[in-house]
Amino acid sequence: MSEQRSHAPQEPQRRPRVSRNRKKPHRTKAASALLYVLFVVGLSAVLATVGWIWANDLLALNKEYTSAIVKVENDEKFSDVVDSLKDNGLIEYKFLFHLYGLFSNASDKITPGTYELNTDMDYRALVTNMSSSSSTRQTIDITIQEGYTIDQIFQLLEEKGVTTVEQLQDMSANWDYNFSWLKDLPLGDYHRLEGYLFPDTYTFYLGEDPKYVINKMLVNFESKMEDYMDQFNEESKYSLHDIVTIASMIEKETDGEDYAKISSVIYNRLENTNAETQGYLQIDATLVYLNGGKVPTEADKAIDSPYNTYLYQGLPAGPISNPGMTALYAALNPENTSYYYYVLNPETKKHEFTKTYAQHQALVEKYGVEE
Known part of the structure; x- marks a missing residue:
C-alpha cells in the first residue's frame, strides 16, 4: 500500500516583530501657538517698518532739506509730474504718490506753471503748491550786493517782506543744510554761514520759508564754486x-x-x-x-x-562778508x-x-x- 500524506494547509510562521521604539513627531498646542504669535509679530514688524517708511515720504518726515524748481507744462500727464518730483528728490516712492493722487484727485488740482518746492512739503502741500491758488502768491526780486554781511542780508530780506531776521538767524544757526563743505562749521551761531550766502538777484515769495531762502543762496554758492571744489582736500594748504x-x-x-x-x-x-x-x-x-x-x-x-x-x-x-565770484577767483x-x-x-x-x-x-x- 502506498503511504498516505496529509495535505492540510499549515499556518504560516509569523516573523518576530522588532521593537524600534520610534516616537511619532508632534507639536504641542503651546508650541504651535508660539510659532503663530512669532509669525504675527514678525509680519506686523515688517508691515510697521514699511508703513513708517511710506509715512516718512507721504508726510515729509525726517527728510534732508532740499529745494527744486518744478515746471508743469500744458497738457502734461500726471505721471510726468510724478517723475519730475522723483527726479528732483521731492518724493521717494512714485507708486505711493500715484496712489495718493488717485484718492485725492490730485491730477485735477495741479495746473501748469513753474513752482518752487522743497522736501518740507508733504504730498498734500506739494499738490497745493502746484495749483492755481499758489500762483496768486506775490513774489519779489531782491539783489544782494557783493560784500554784504549776513546781518545786512537778513535785514534786507525782512525789510522786503520775505521773512524775519529772527527766523533767518534761527535757521542759519540751527538747521543742518545738506552740503558736505558745511560739515565742519558747528551749529549754534548764525554767523557760521557768513561768506556762503552768495550775492546775486533772487526771486522769493513774500512770507517765504526761511530754510528755503538760505538754502537757495547756498545752492547758488555751490553752483558757482563747483569747478574749484576738487582742489580742497586734506593735503590742501x-x-x-x-x-x-x-x-x-x-x-x-x-x-x-x-x-x-x-x-x-x-x-x-x-x-x-x-x-x-x-x-x-x-x-x-x-x-x-x-x-x-x-x-x-x-x-x-x-x-x-x-x-x-x-x-x-x-x-x-x-x-x-559774503564775497562775489570776482573776489573768490x-x-x-x-x-x-x-x-x-x-x-x-x-x-x-x-x-x-x-x-x-x-x-x-x-x-x-x-x-x-x-x-
Whole structure:
C-alpha cells in the first residue's frame, strides 16, 4: 500500500516583530501657538517698518532739506509730474504718490506753471503748491550786493517782506543744510554761514520759508564754486573756508579793480612771517566787522577778538562778508607781487601798493590819510 500524506494547509510562521521604539513627531498646542504669535509679530514688524517708511515720504518726515524748481507744462500727464518730483528728490516712492493722487484727485488740482518746492512739503502741500491758488502768491526780486554781511542780508530780506531776521538767524544757526563743505562749521551761531550766502538777484515769495531762502543762496554758492571744489582736500594748504575768508576781506578792501593785487598782499603777509608785517594782516575791514560798520579807530585795534587782524596773526576766525565770484577767483588766483602795503589815493579812489613800510609811510604822509 502506498503511504498516505496529509495535505492540510499549515499556518504560516509569523516573523518576530522588532521593537524600534520610534516616537511619532508632534507639536504641542503651546508650541504651535508660539510659532503663530512669532509669525504675527514678525509680519506686523515688517508691515510697521514699511508703513513708517511710506509715512516718512507721504508726510515729509525726517527728510534732508532740499529745494527744486518744478515746471508743469500744458497738457502734461500726471505721471510726468510724478517723475519730475522723483527726479528732483521731492518724493521717494512714485507708486505711493500715484496712489495718493488717485484718492485725492490730485491730477485735477495741479495746473501748469513753474513752482518752487522743497522736501518740507508733504504730498498734500506739494499738490497745493502746484495749483492755481499758489500762483496768486506775490513774489519779489531782491539783489544782494557783493560784500554784504549776513546781518545786512537778513535785514534786507525782512525789510522786503520775505521773512524775519529772527527766523533767518534761527535757521542759519540751527538747521543742518545738506552740503558736505558745511560739515565742519558747528551749529549754534548764525554767523557760521557768513561768506556762503552768495550775492546775486533772487526771486522769493513774500512770507517765504526761511530754510528755503538760505538754502537757495547756498545752492547758488555751490553752483558757482563747483569747478574749484576738487582742489580742497586734506593735503590742501588752504581750505575752502580759508579761501572764502580771504575773498571776504578782498571784497571789503578792493577799489573795484585791484582784487588780485589785494589778494597778493594778503598771501604775502600770511606766508612770509619774517617780513616787516610779521604775519599780521592788519586789515581795517576786520575792525569794521567787529565794531558794527563804523569807521575803525585806534581803540578798535585793541579789541580782543579772533577777527582782529591787528591783534592776532594769520587769518581771522572766519569770513567777514559774503564775497562775489570776482573776489573768490582772486583769492584762488592772487597776482604774483612783492607788495605788503597799500594806501587809498583820496583823489583817484584807487589803491597804491608798496613793498616796504617806509614806502607805505611816505604815501600816508603824502595823502594825509590815517594809517
